Amino acid sequence: MAESSAAVRVLLLNGPNLNLLGSRDPQQYGTVTLEGIERRVRALGAELGAEVECAQSNHEGALVEHVHRARELDGVVFNPGAFAHYSIALRDAIDAVETPCVEVHISNVYAREPFRHTSVTAPVAQGYIAGCGPAGYELGLRAVLARVEERRSAVG
Numbered sequence: 336m337a338e339s340s341a342a343v344r345v346l347l348l349n350g351p352n353l354n355l356l357g358s359r360d361p362q363q364y365g366t367v368t369l370e371g372i373e374r375r376v377r378a379l380g381a382e383l384g385a386e387v388e389c390a391q392s393n394h395e396g397a398l399v400e401h402v403h404r405a406r407e408l409d410g411v412v413f414n415p416g417a418f419a420h421y422s423i424a425l426r427d428a429i430d431a432v433e434t435p436c437v438e439v440h441i442s443n444v445y446a447r448e449p450f451r452h453t454s455v456t457a458p459v460a461q462g463y464i465a466g467c468g469p470a471g472y473e474l475g476l477r478a479v480l481a482r483v484e485e486r487r488s489a490v491g
């Protein structure tokens with residue numbers, strides 16, 4: 336990881352169908368677009384001294400590669416979408432990199448269909464936020480920065 340004086344770099348990563356935020360099922364996901372969420376999280380990052388890079392993909396392999404790339408970064412805020420419920424490949428990718436990852440779900444998955452109650456990725460994430468709406472991403476950024484800070488103080 337970078338030295339304590341270096342800028343903190345965080346990846347905001349979104350999985351399948353989250354590019355449709357804004358028009359997709361507004362009752363579950365609200366009306367803010369992914370671009371709007373990315374703007375808010377980047378702005379909060381700037382306030383808190385972190386540079387936020389944003390990526391979204393509908394493809395499992397591309398998401399695995401984004402997680403691998405996060406080895407060069409300090410933290411990840413990740414909404415894996417439906418892949419959270421069954422992608423062992425993403426679970427293994429998060430587990431393989433040391434970069435702390437906070438999993439975010441916009442909706443309260445536990446108030447929805449039973450197949451959404453399982454996350455195979457959450458056990459290898461450092462934290463988990465669900466049901467807070469789009470604001471969950473900002474909470475995710477704060478949570479991941481707290482982890483980065485803990486790691487930096489432990490190192491030096």
Ligand code: DQA
Nearest residue numbers: 352414416417440441442451
């Ligand atoms: C979601 C919840 C998932 O169950 C669903 O498949 C999504 C969005 C959320 O943000 O609430 O695509 O990850």
